Amino acid sequence: xxxxxxxxxxxxxxxxxxxxxxxxxxxxxxxxxxxxxxxxxxxxxxxxxxxxxxxxxxxxxxxxxxxxxxxxxxxxxxxxxxxxxxxxxxxxxxxxxxxxxxxxxxxxxxxxxxxxxxxxxxxxxxxxxxxxxxxxxxxxxxxxxxxxxxxxxxxxxx
Amino acid sequence: xxxxxxxxxxxxxxxxxxxxxxxxxxxxxxxxxxxxxxxxxxxxxxxxxxxxxxxxxxxxxxxxxxxxxxxxxxxxxxxxxxxxxxxxxxxxxxxxxxxxxxxxxxxxxxxxxxxxxxxxxxxxxxxxxxxxxxxxxxxxxxxxxxxxxxxxxxxxxx
DNA sequence: GCCATACTGTATGGAGACATACTAACTAGG
DNA sequence: CCTAGTTAGTATGTCTCCATACAGTATGGC
Numbered sequence: 001x002x003x004x005x006x007x008x009x010x011x012x013x014x015x016x017x018x019x020x021x022x023x024x025x026x027x028x029x030x031x032x033x034x035x036x037x038x039x040x041x042x043x044x045x046x047x048x049x050x051x052x053x054x055x056x057x058x059x060x061x062x063x064x065x066x067x068x069x070x071x072x073x074x075x076x077x078x079x080x081x082x083x084x085x086x087x088x089x090x091x092x093x094x095x096x097x098x099x100x101x102x103x104x105x106x107x108x109x110x111x112x113x114x115x116x117x118x119x120x121x122x123x124x125x126x127x128x129x130x131x132x133x134x135x136x137x138x139x140x141x142x143x144x145x146x147x148x149x150x151x152x153x154x155x156x157x158x
Numbered sequence: 159x160x161x162x163x164x165x166x167x168x169x170x171x172x173x174x175x176x177x178x179x180x181x182x183x184x185x186x187x188x189x190x191x192x193x194x195x196x197x198x199x200x201x202x203x204x205x206x207x208x209x210x211x212x213x214x215x216x217x218x219x220x221x222x223x224x225x226x227x228x229x230x231x232x233x234x235x236x237x238x239x240x241x242x243x244x245x246x247x248x249x250x251x252x253x254x255x256x257x258x259x260x261x262x263x264x265x266x267x268x269x270x271x272x273x274x275x276x277x278x279x280x281x282x283x284x285x286x287x288x289x290x291x292x293x294x295x296x297x298x299x300x301x302x303x304x305x306x307x308x309x310x311x312x313x314x315x316x
Numbered sequence: 317g318c319c320a321t322a323c324t325g326t327a328t329g330g331a332g333a334c335a336t337a338c339t340a341a342c343t344a345g346g
Numbered sequence: 347c348c349t350a351g352t353t354a355g356t357a358t359g360t361c362t363c364c365a366t367a368c369a370g371t372a373t374g375g376c
Contacts, residue, residue: 021186022225023298024179025363026305028332043332060354067180072333074355096341096354124304128297136297139290140181146282147184183333186362201362218324230363232325254324254371 027124034120038112039083043068045113047076048085048102052110056089056099085109188282192274196267197241201226203271205234206243206260210268214247214257243267 031042040048046066051057054065063073077100080086085106091097102110125133189200198206204224209215212223221231235258238244243264249255260268283291 019295019298019302020178021182023302023305024182026302027178030305030308041332058354069334070355071335071357075332094342094354098355120308123308124301126304127300128304132293132297135290135293137177139286139294140177142285143282144177144181144184146284146286147181147188150188150278150281199362216324227364228325229327229365232327233362252324252372256325 030120030124031117034116035113038109038116040109040113043072043076044080045117047073048080048106049110049113051086051100052102052107056101058091058097058099060097062100080106185282188278189275192278193271196270196274198267198271201230202234202238203275205231206238206264207268207271209244209258210260210265214259216249216255216257218255220258238264 028042031045035041035045038045043066047062050065051062057065059073059077060070062068062077063070066073068076077086077088077098081088084103087101087103088098089101091099186200189203193199193203196203201224205220208223209220215223217231217235218228220226220235221228224231226234235244235246235256239246242261245259245261246256247259249257
Protein backbone atom coordinates (compact mmCIF):
# COMPACT_ATOMS: atom_id res chain seq x y z
CA UNK A 1 0.00 0.00 0.00
CA UNK A 2 2.38 2.60 1.22
CA UNK A 3 5.01 1.11 -0.97
CA UNK A 4 3.94 2.39 -4.33
CA UNK A 5 5.19 5.92 -4.32
CA UNK A 6 8.16 6.54 -2.19
CA UNK A 7 7.80 10.07 -1.17
CA UNK A 8 9.08 9.32 2.22
CA UNK A 9 9.88 12.46 3.99
CA UNK A 10 12.19 10.68 6.34
CA UNK A 11 15.79 11.22 7.36
CA UNK A 12 18.25 10.29 4.62
CA UNK A 13 19.59 7.07 6.05
CA UNK A 14 16.12 5.80 6.54
CA UNK A 15 15.14 6.83 3.06
CA UNK A 16 17.80 4.67 1.49
CA UNK A 17 17.39 1.83 3.87
CA UNK A 18 13.64 1.84 3.85
CA UNK A 19 13.43 2.01 0.08
CA UNK A 20 15.57 -1.07 -0.17
CA UNK A 21 13.75 -2.72 2.67
CA UNK A 22 10.33 -1.93 1.27
CA UNK A 23 11.33 -3.20 -2.13
CA UNK A 24 12.61 -6.42 -0.66
CA UNK A 25 9.39 -6.88 1.27
CA UNK A 26 7.33 -6.19 -1.79
CA UNK A 27 9.24 -8.71 -3.86
CA UNK A 28 8.72 -11.29 -1.19
CA UNK A 29 5.03 -10.49 -1.04
CA UNK A 30 4.62 -10.74 -4.79
CA UNK A 31 6.33 -14.08 -4.95
CA UNK A 32 4.52 -15.40 -1.93
CA UNK A 33 1.27 -14.48 -3.58
CA UNK A 34 2.30 -15.99 -6.87
CA UNK A 35 3.35 -19.23 -5.25
CA UNK A 36 0.37 -19.33 -2.96
CA UNK A 37 -1.60 -21.45 -5.35
CA UNK A 38 1.17 -24.02 -5.16
CA UNK A 39 1.09 -24.03 -1.38
CA UNK A 40 4.56 -22.56 -1.15
CA UNK A 41 6.13 -19.33 -0.09
CA UNK A 42 9.19 -17.79 -1.70
CA UNK A 43 11.68 -19.45 0.62
CA UNK A 44 10.16 -22.86 0.23
CA UNK A 45 9.97 -22.55 -3.52
CA UNK A 46 13.59 -21.46 -3.65
CA UNK A 47 14.78 -24.31 -1.53
CA UNK A 48 12.78 -26.80 -3.52
CA UNK A 49 14.08 -25.55 -6.84
CA UNK A 50 17.62 -25.39 -5.61
CA UNK A 51 17.65 -28.94 -4.33
CA UNK A 52 15.83 -30.15 -7.42
CA UNK A 53 18.63 -28.75 -9.52
CA UNK A 54 21.59 -29.79 -7.41
CA UNK A 55 20.44 -33.12 -6.00
CA UNK A 56 21.32 -34.53 -2.63
CA UNK A 57 22.52 -31.77 -0.31
CA UNK A 58 23.05 -31.31 3.39
CA UNK A 59 21.04 -28.66 5.16
CA UNK A 60 24.14 -26.66 5.85
CA UNK A 61 25.04 -26.60 2.18
CA UNK A 62 21.53 -25.48 1.36
CA UNK A 63 21.63 -22.80 4.03
CA UNK A 64 24.86 -21.41 2.69
CA UNK A 65 23.67 -21.37 -0.89
CA UNK A 66 20.37 -19.75 -0.07
CA UNK A 67 21.84 -17.23 2.33
CA UNK A 68 19.82 -18.43 5.28
CA UNK A 69 20.74 -19.65 8.73
CA UNK A 70 20.78 -23.33 9.52
CA UNK A 71 17.81 -23.06 11.84
CA UNK A 72 15.62 -21.39 9.25
CA UNK A 73 16.69 -23.93 6.66
CA UNK A 74 15.79 -26.80 8.95
CA UNK A 75 12.33 -25.35 9.46
CA UNK A 76 11.81 -25.05 5.71
CA UNK A 77 12.86 -28.63 5.15
CA UNK A 78 10.48 -29.69 7.89
CA UNK A 79 7.61 -27.96 6.14
CA UNK A 80 8.46 -29.39 2.73
CA UNK A 81 8.97 -32.85 4.15
CA UNK A 82 5.57 -32.78 5.75
CA UNK A 83 4.03 -32.23 2.33
CA UNK A 84 6.24 -34.98 0.95
CA UNK A 85 7.86 -32.71 -1.55
CA UNK A 86 11.24 -33.52 -0.07
CA UNK A 87 12.69 -36.35 1.98
CA UNK A 88 15.66 -36.69 4.31
CA UNK A 89 18.16 -39.47 3.77
CA UNK A 90 20.95 -40.33 6.13
CA UNK A 91 24.49 -39.71 4.96
CA UNK A 92 26.43 -42.97 5.13
CA UNK A 93 29.64 -41.08 5.75
CA UNK A 94 28.44 -38.73 8.49
CA UNK A 95 25.69 -39.57 10.88
CA UNK A 96 25.11 -35.96 11.83
CA UNK A 97 24.00 -35.06 8.34
CA UNK A 98 20.65 -35.16 6.62
CA UNK A 99 20.85 -35.36 2.86
CA UNK A 100 17.82 -33.62 1.43
CA UNK A 101 16.27 -34.86 -1.79
CA UNK A 102 13.27 -33.84 -3.84
CA UNK A 103 10.51 -36.41 -4.27
CA UNK A 104 8.65 -37.12 -7.49
CA UNK A 105 5.80 -34.91 -6.34
CA UNK A 106 8.34 -32.24 -5.51
CA UNK A 107 9.84 -32.36 -8.96
CA UNK A 108 6.46 -31.94 -10.55
CA UNK A 109 5.81 -28.92 -8.40
CA UNK A 110 9.13 -27.39 -9.33
CA UNK A 111 7.99 -27.21 -12.92
CA UNK A 112 5.08 -25.06 -11.87
CA UNK A 113 7.35 -22.93 -9.76
CA UNK A 114 9.44 -22.15 -12.80
CA UNK A 115 6.39 -21.23 -14.81
CA UNK A 116 5.01 -18.93 -12.16
CA UNK A 117 8.35 -17.31 -11.79
CA UNK A 118 8.68 -16.53 -15.46
CA UNK A 119 5.37 -14.75 -15.57
CA UNK A 120 6.13 -12.64 -12.56
CA UNK A 121 9.70 -11.85 -13.56
CA UNK A 122 8.48 -10.45 -16.81
CA UNK A 123 6.10 -8.12 -15.01
CA UNK A 124 8.71 -6.97 -12.56
CA UNK A 125 11.18 -6.17 -15.29
CA UNK A 126 8.85 -3.90 -17.18
CA UNK A 127 10.63 -0.68 -17.95
CA UNK A 128 13.94 -1.83 -16.57
CA UNK A 129 16.69 -2.74 -18.98
CA UNK A 130 19.05 -5.61 -18.59
CA UNK A 131 21.87 -3.17 -18.15
CA UNK A 132 20.11 -1.43 -15.31
CA UNK A 133 19.40 -4.70 -13.62
CA UNK A 134 23.02 -5.67 -13.81
CA UNK A 135 24.09 -2.34 -12.44
CA UNK A 136 21.58 -2.64 -9.66
CA UNK A 137 23.01 -5.99 -8.68
CA UNK A 138 26.58 -4.73 -8.92
CA UNK A 139 25.97 -1.72 -6.74
CA UNK A 140 24.11 -3.78 -4.21
CA UNK A 141 26.97 -6.21 -3.99
CA UNK A 142 29.46 -3.42 -3.45
CA UNK A 143 27.22 -1.92 -0.85
CA UNK A 144 27.00 -5.31 0.78
CA UNK A 145 30.75 -5.59 0.86
CA UNK A 146 31.07 -2.18 2.45
CA UNK A 147 28.55 -3.23 5.03
CA UNK A 148 30.42 -6.43 5.70
CA UNK A 149 33.65 -4.60 6.36
CA UNK A 150 31.91 -2.10 8.58
CA UNK A 151 30.43 -4.88 10.63
CA UNK A 152 33.71 -6.78 10.77
CA UNK A 153 35.65 -3.67 11.75
CA UNK A 154 33.24 -3.05 14.57
CA UNK A 155 34.23 -6.35 16.11
CA UNK A 156 37.98 -5.93 15.85
CA UNK A 157 39.05 -3.47 18.51
CA UNK A 158 36.81 -0.74 17.12
CA UNK B 159 35.11 -14.38 6.85
CA UNK B 160 31.79 -12.92 5.91
CA UNK B 161 33.58 -10.78 3.34
CA UNK B 162 32.80 -12.99 0.39
CA UNK B 163 29.20 -12.78 1.44
CA UNK B 164 27.49 -12.94 -1.87
CA UNK B 165 28.26 -15.85 -4.04
CA UNK B 166 24.77 -17.18 -3.84
CA UNK B 167 24.23 -20.08 -6.09
CA UNK B 168 20.50 -19.86 -5.77
CA UNK B 169 17.64 -19.78 -8.26
CA UNK B 170 17.42 -16.51 -10.13
CA UNK B 171 14.41 -15.00 -8.43
CA UNK B 172 15.89 -15.72 -5.08
CA UNK B 173 19.21 -14.29 -6.17
CA UNK B 174 17.69 -10.93 -6.94
CA UNK B 175 15.35 -10.91 -4.03
CA UNK B 176 17.79 -12.21 -1.52
CA UNK B 177 20.50 -9.81 -2.59
CA UNK B 178 18.16 -6.92 -1.99
CA UNK B 179 16.85 -8.47 1.18
CA UNK B 180 20.29 -9.25 2.53
CA UNK B 181 21.47 -5.76 1.74
CA UNK B 182 18.52 -4.26 3.54
CA UNK B 183 19.14 -6.44 6.56
CA UNK B 184 22.82 -5.56 6.57
CA UNK B 185 22.08 -1.86 6.43
CA UNK B 186 19.73 -2.21 9.32
CA UNK B 187 22.30 -4.19 11.26
CA UNK B 188 25.02 -1.65 10.63
CA UNK B 189 22.88 1.22 11.76
CA UNK B 190 21.57 -0.67 14.73
CA UNK B 191 25.12 -1.35 15.76
CA UNK B 192 26.17 2.20 15.19
CA UNK B 193 23.27 3.55 17.21
CA UNK B 194 23.65 0.92 19.89
CA UNK B 195 25.87 3.14 21.98
CA UNK B 196 23.06 5.68 22.00
CA UNK B 197 20.56 3.09 23.15
CA UNK B 198 18.61 3.28 19.90
CA UNK B 199 17.97 1.13 16.90
CA UNK B 200 17.52 2.38 13.36
CA UNK B 201 13.78 2.80 13.57
CA UNK B 202 13.89 4.64 16.85
CA UNK B 203 16.64 6.92 15.67
CA UNK B 204 14.71 7.65 12.50
CA UNK B 205 11.55 8.46 14.34
CA UNK B 206 13.37 10.65 16.80
CA UNK B 207 15.19 12.58 14.12
CA UNK B 208 12.07 12.97 12.06
CA UNK B 209 10.00 14.36 14.89
CA UNK B 210 12.87 16.56 16.03
CA UNK B 211 12.89 18.12 12.62
CA UNK B 212 9.18 18.44 12.03
CA UNK B 213 7.89 19.17 15.51
CA UNK B 214 4.57 18.08 16.90
CA UNK B 215 3.12 15.24 14.88
CA UNK B 216 0.43 12.63 15.28
CA UNK B 217 1.44 9.00 15.25
CA UNK B 218 -0.40 8.42 12.02
CA UNK B 219 1.51 11.20 10.34
CA UNK B 220 4.74 9.75 11.59
CA UNK B 221 3.79 6.27 10.45
CA UNK B 222 3.02 7.52 6.97
CA UNK B 223 6.24 9.46 6.67
CA UNK B 224 8.39 6.65 7.91
CA UNK B 225 6.66 3.98 5.89
CA UNK B 226 5.56 1.99 8.92
CA UNK B 227 2.23 0.78 10.17
CA UNK B 228 0.46 2.60 12.96
CA UNK B 229 0.93 -0.24 15.41
CA UNK B 230 4.68 -0.39 14.88
CA UNK B 231 4.88 3.37 15.21
CA UNK B 232 2.98 3.31 18.47
CA UNK B 233 5.39 0.75 19.87
CA UNK B 234 8.37 2.91 18.88
CA UNK B 235 6.86 5.95 20.55
CA UNK B 236 6.25 3.84 23.65
CA UNK B 237 9.88 2.88 23.81
CA UNK B 238 11.14 6.42 23.27
CA UNK B 239 8.69 7.81 25.76
CA UNK B 240 9.89 5.41 28.41
CA UNK B 241 13.38 6.81 28.02
CA UNK B 242 11.95 10.29 28.12
CA UNK B 243 13.30 11.18 24.73
CA UNK B 244 9.81 11.94 23.53
CA UNK B 245 6.53 12.88 25.13
CA UNK B 246 2.89 12.66 24.13
CA UNK B 247 0.69 15.70 24.30
CA UNK B 248 -3.03 15.68 23.76
CA UNK B 249 -4.34 17.41 20.69
CA UNK B 250 -6.84 20.09 21.79
CA UNK B 251 -8.72 19.69 18.51
CA UNK B 252 -8.98 15.91 18.41
CA UNK B 253 -9.10 13.74 21.46
CA UNK B 254 -8.14 10.62 19.54
CA UNK B 255 -4.75 12.01 18.69
CA UNK B 256 -1.42 12.00 20.47
CA UNK B 257 0.90 14.73 19.39
CA UNK B 258 4.43 13.47 19.74
CA UNK B 259 7.22 15.86 20.68
CA UNK B 260 10.90 15.49 21.33
CA UNK B 261 12.16 16.36 24.81
CA UNK B 262 15.31 18.31 25.57
CA UNK B 263 17.17 15.07 26.23
CA UNK B 264 15.84 13.77 22.95
CA UNK B 265 17.13 16.75 21.06
CA UNK B 266 20.56 16.30 22.50
CA UNK B 267 20.55 12.69 21.44
CA UNK B 268 19.49 13.59 17.92
CA UNK B 269 22.71 15.52 17.48
CA UNK B 270 24.66 12.37 18.20
CA UNK B 271 22.46 10.43 15.84
CA UNK B 272 23.38 12.78 13.04
CA UNK B 273 27.06 12.45 13.81
CA UNK B 274 26.97 8.68 13.88
CA UNK B 275 25.06 8.65 10.67
CA UNK B 276 27.55 10.77 8.83
CA UNK B 277 30.43 8.52 9.76
CA UNK B 278 28.62 5.41 8.67
CA UNK B 279 27.24 6.89 5.48
CA UNK B 280 30.69 7.75 4.36
CA UNK B 281 31.86 4.20 4.87
CA UNK B 282 28.90 2.73 3.06
CA UNK B 283 29.39 4.95 0.07
CA UNK B 284 32.99 3.98 -0.45
CA UNK B 285 33.49 3.07 -4.08
CA UNK B 286 29.99 4.05 -5.10
CA UNK B 287 29.49 7.24 -7.03
CA UNK B 288 26.67 9.66 -6.56
CA UNK B 289 25.42 8.77 -9.99
CA UNK B 290 25.29 5.12 -9.14
CA UNK B 291 23.45 5.82 -5.96
CA UNK B 292 20.88 7.86 -7.80
CA UNK B 293 20.45 5.14 -10.38
CA UNK B 294 20.09 2.59 -7.65
CA UNK B 295 17.31 4.57 -6.07
CA UNK B 296 15.61 5.18 -9.39
CA UNK B 297 15.62 1.54 -10.39
CA UNK B 298 14.38 0.48 -6.99
CA UNK B 299 11.51 2.90 -7.23
CA UNK B 300 10.54 1.62 -10.66
CA UNK B 301 10.78 -1.92 -9.38
CA UNK B 302 8.61 -0.93 -6.45
CA UNK B 303 6.01 0.51 -8.79
CA UNK B 304 5.96 -2.65 -10.85
CA UNK B 305 5.50 -4.63 -7.70
CA UNK B 306 2.68 -2.40 -6.59
CA UNK B 307 0.82 -2.90 -9.83
CA UNK B 308 1.35 -6.62 -9.70
CA UNK B 309 -0.09 -6.77 -6.22
CA UNK B 310 -2.97 -4.47 -7.09
CA UNK B 311 -3.76 -6.41 -10.24
CA UNK B 312 -3.95 -9.58 -8.24
CA UNK B 313 -6.82 -8.09 -6.26
CA UNK B 314 -8.82 -6.67 -9.14
CA UNK B 315 -8.98 -9.96 -11.02
CA UNK B 316 -7.99 -8.14 -14.20
C1' DG C 317 -29.93 15.96 17.52
C1' DC C 318 -29.05 11.12 15.41
C1' DC C 319 -26.94 7.76 12.72
C1' DA C 320 -23.64 5.74 9.48
C1' DT C 321 -19.10 6.17 8.20
C1' DA C 322 -14.28 7.12 8.71
C1' DC C 323 -10.30 7.69 11.35
C1' DT C 324 -6.72 7.37 15.69
C1' DG C 325 -4.35 4.66 18.52
C1' DT C 326 -3.88 0.02 20.84
C1' DA C 327 -3.95 -5.00 21.53
C1' DT C 328 -3.05 -9.36 19.78
C1' DG C 329 -1.38 -13.03 16.98
C1' DG C 330 1.43 -14.47 13.31
C1' DA C 331 5.33 -14.54 9.88
C1' DG C 332 10.10 -14.76 8.93
C1' DA C 333 14.42 -14.42 10.15
C1' DC C 334 18.59 -14.18 13.53
C1' DA C 335 21.63 -15.35 17.60
C1' DT C 336 22.65 -18.25 21.05
C1' DA C 337 23.10 -22.39 23.20
C1' DC C 338 22.68 -27.24 23.20
C1' DT C 339 23.25 -32.39 21.74
C1' DA C 340 25.30 -35.65 18.86
C1' DA C 341 28.98 -36.82 16.02
C1' DC C 342 33.25 -36.21 13.55
C1' DT C 343 38.44 -35.23 13.65
C1' DA C 344 43.02 -34.27 15.00
C1' DG C 345 46.86 -34.18 18.67
C1' DG C 346 48.99 -36.36 22.06
C1' DC D 347 42.69 -44.73 22.68
C1' DC D 348 40.94 -40.29 24.52
C1' DT D 349 40.56 -35.75 24.97
C1' DA D 350 39.80 -31.10 22.92
C1' DG D 351 37.99 -28.66 19.39
C1' DT D 352 34.85 -28.39 15.36
C1' DT D 353 30.71 -29.17 12.81
C1' DA D 354 25.48 -30.63 11.72
C1' DG D 355 21.18 -30.04 13.06
C1' DT D 356 17.73 -28.46 16.53
C1' DA D 357 15.47 -25.72 20.24
C1' DT D 358 14.57 -21.44 22.24
C1' DG D 359 14.06 -16.62 22.78
C1' DT D 360 14.15 -12.26 20.49
C1' DC D 361 13.43 -8.82 17.00
C1' DT D 362 10.81 -6.20 13.72
C1' DC D 363 7.23 -5.86 11.23
C1' DC D 364 2.35 -6.77 9.34
C1' DA D 365 -2.77 -7.73 9.49
C1' DT D 366 -6.68 -7.79 11.88
C1' DA D 367 -9.88 -6.47 15.18
C1' DC D 368 -11.31 -3.31 18.61
C1' DA D 369 -12.79 1.07 21.46
C1' DG D 370 -13.09 5.75 21.44
C1' DT D 371 -13.73 9.89 18.76
C1' DA D 372 -14.85 12.86 14.79
C1' DT D 373 -17.68 14.19 10.89
C1' DG D 374 -21.24 14.73 7.48
C1' DG D 375 -26.01 13.69 5.86
C1' DC D 376 -30.54 13.73 7.32
